[in-house]
Amino acid sequence: MTPETRHYAPLARRVLILVAAGCVAALIGVWAWRQPFMAVPRAIAALQREPAPMHVPVPVLGVAPRSIADTWNAARPPNRHHQGVDIFARRGTPVTSATRGLVIAIRDQGLGGRQVWVLGPGGERHYYAHLDAWDRDLHVGDLIRAGTQLGIVGDTGNARGTPPHLHYGIYTANGAVNPWPRLQPVASAHRP
Numbered sequence: 001m002t003p004e005t006r007h008y009a010p011l012a013r014r015v016l017i018l019v020a021a022g023c024v025a026a027l028i029g030v031w032a033w034r035q036p037f038m039a040v041p042r043a044i045a046a047l048q049r050e051p052a053p054m055h056v057p058v059p060v061l062g063v064a065p066r067s068i069a070d071t072w073n074a075a076r077p078p079n080r081h082h083q084g085v086d087i088f089a090r091r092g093t094p095v096t097s098a099t100r101g102l103v104i105a106i107r108d109q110g111l112g113g114r115q116v117w118v119l120g121p122g123g124e125r126h127y128y129a130h131l132d133a134w135d136r137d138l139h140v141g142d143l144i145r146a147g148t149q150l151g152i153v154g155d156t157g158n159a160r161g162t163p164p165h166l167h168y169g170i171y172t173a174n175g176a177v178n179p180w181p182r183l184q185p186v187a188s189a190h191r192p
C-alpha cells in the first residue's frame with residue numbers, strides 16, 4: 001500500500017457508508033409512501049400534479065348551466081365583492097362535488113355558514129357554502145369522486161332569510177377565480 005491509498009481508504013469507507021445509508025433511507029421512504037397511512041399525502045400529491053379542470057358539472061342536482069347568473073365580483077356592501085357564483089335551488093336539493101378530491105374542511109362558520117371544502121385537481125380548493133346540512137357520511141380526509149353528495153342546499157351563514165342557494169367558489173394558489181365559465185358547456189367557450 002502506498003501512503004496515498006492508506007490516506008484515502010477511511011474517506012472511501014465513509015462515503016460508501018453514507019451512500020448505503022442513503023439507499024436504505026430511500027427504500028424506507030418508498031416503502032412508507034406505499035403504505036395505507038400515506039394514502040392522503042399520496043392523493044394530495046396526485047391532485048397537485050393533475051391539471052385543474054376548465055369545465056365542471058353544476059354541483060347542484062338538476063340545475064341547468066344556463067340558468068346560473070354570472071355574479072362574479074358583484075359588489076357586496078359595504079366593502080366586499082362576490083367571489084363565486086350562486087346556484088339557486090329548492091332547499092334540500094343535493095349538492096354534489098364538481099370534482100374528485102380530498103375533503104379538507106367541514107364546518108359551520110362565518111359568512112358561508114355550513115360549508116364543505118374540497119381540494120381538487122391542480123391544487124384548487126372548491127368551496128360549497130350556505131348548506132342546510134352536510135352529508136352525514138362525509139368526513140374530513142375522505143377521498144371523493146366528482147358527483148359525491150356533499151350536502152343539501154340551504155341558506156345558512158349570511159344567506160339566512162334569502163332564497164336557498166349554493167354559493168360555489170374556486171380558490172387557486174393565487175386567490176379566487178370565477179367558477180361561472182367552467183360551469184358552462186364546452187361548446188359555449190367557442191361562441192362570441
Ligand SMILES: [Zn+2]
Pocket residue numbers: 082084085086166167168
Ligand atoms: Zn354567493
